[in-house]
Amino acid sequence: MRRAASSSWIYRFDEMEEHMVQTGSRTARGVVAPAGVFVAVAFVAAGVLGAAQAGTPIPAEVIQLTQFGPALAVAVVALLWPRTAREALTGAVGRGGGPALPGAGGVGVALQVTALLIVGLSAGAYGLLTGDARFTAPGTLGSPFALIVVAQLIGACAEEIGWRCLLQPLLRRRTGPLAASVVVGLTWGAWHVPVFGRPPLYAAAFLLATVSMSVVMGLALERVRGHRLLLTGGFHTLVNLGLLLFMDEEAGALAPIALFGVACLLTALLWVWRAPARIHVR
Template sequence: MTTRTWTARAVVYGVVAFVAAGLLGAVQPETGIPAEVVQLTQFGPALGVAAVALRWPAGTRRLLTASGTRQDSGWPLLATPFLVIALSAGPYALLTGTAHVTDPRSLQHPFVLVAVAQLAGACGEEIGWRCFLQPLLRTRFGPLTTSVAVGAVWGLWHVRVLAEAPAYAAGFLLATVAMSVVLGLALDGTGTGRQRLLLAGGFHALVNLGMLLFMDEETGRTPPMVLFGLACALAAALWVWRERTVTIPRTAS
């Protein structure tokens, strides 16, 4: 893949992912689909991948379906959201003197529906971020550098968050970069394309559901978002340590 082609794929993906997310967010109120169930903006990255696939079908297919032999990251990856939520919600409860727990039965829609829709939305994002952009950048850079870059773009893609208080936005960007490091390191050389999508989507959905049930950052309060960012950073540090101390053979990407 030439540098020109590599850059063109990244640019086309990024532009479509950003524009499509904005358009989907604008039309969601007209669809009647509740944001609590799923946010249509989450499918912007999937449309970005589709746009690239129309122009470079074979190359896109190779990135999405590349397989590896690593099998050790699945359960540790899916356990990480529970650690992140515990490290976020616990200190937040101590800080405020109350547990910010939402009874799933109090939601306006059945929790099973919300959980399934959250997984679908998360996969709509992750097919773009971790299944396309991550392996695309990985052909040029190492896993850690690639993960940080994808996390930064992923964070900036959430444009509305940047309109919040500076500390809130900083906490969110720290979280996206840190979660991207966790996902990038865990999925590097792991399984098939379908397995990577399900693992990334599962991680993403578990984090979203945990925040829904145990945090209230959606109110715009800064402390829960900052604590969430710090918890994600700690989880990322643990994954970096794990990757540097455990040597596991991997296939070439």
């Protein structure tokens, strides 16, 4: 009985969604309400999960439960607006619709190389500035490194299914790829609420990093039709692992996060420079 009632409820949402599409309302275009609900749920769920982690034995260096907030938000949007969610998530896992674009495979490789470049620029500049090339040997971490790698990939994908696989495509219906990427990057950065308990320059550098990385991933996704979750999750994982091993930006010092932000900005400018001119328009 409950299942039948639930199915009827979801069906009514689907009918309402189709009606709004036909009438051309803003909500029907699958942007305003779904995006707003996604962001709200992602923030609330992350806060609840972050508080819950304190009562578990899971080390934060392995995985942070807050990373599953965006995934839960995707589930809520998919429940309320199934058609909109299906369309936005097309190509997130597996191959998406439409013919493959020229050079799409190379873009995926370039995205992962960019993650390594960000880490290399950050760590190299930090070493030159301080005279101490910081490196944490994987064997000295509190958990097996293989476990950390797998958990970091899972956590990164739990974030990217929301930020780049749902919210980015939703915003792309209203604006161009560059503007959509900047908005997603700002929202993604603001979602890391504890960062704003740091000094203003620290928070600004962190936002610079999230916006820049969002631009890189957003422009890369313009050239691929499928496997978007694996590509962005891989990029996110490589950056997180690189910071874990080579940087100490979470200690609160300004220099590491500032250098990280500048490294992200430089790579984003490179992607913008190499992108087609259409990214500058809607």
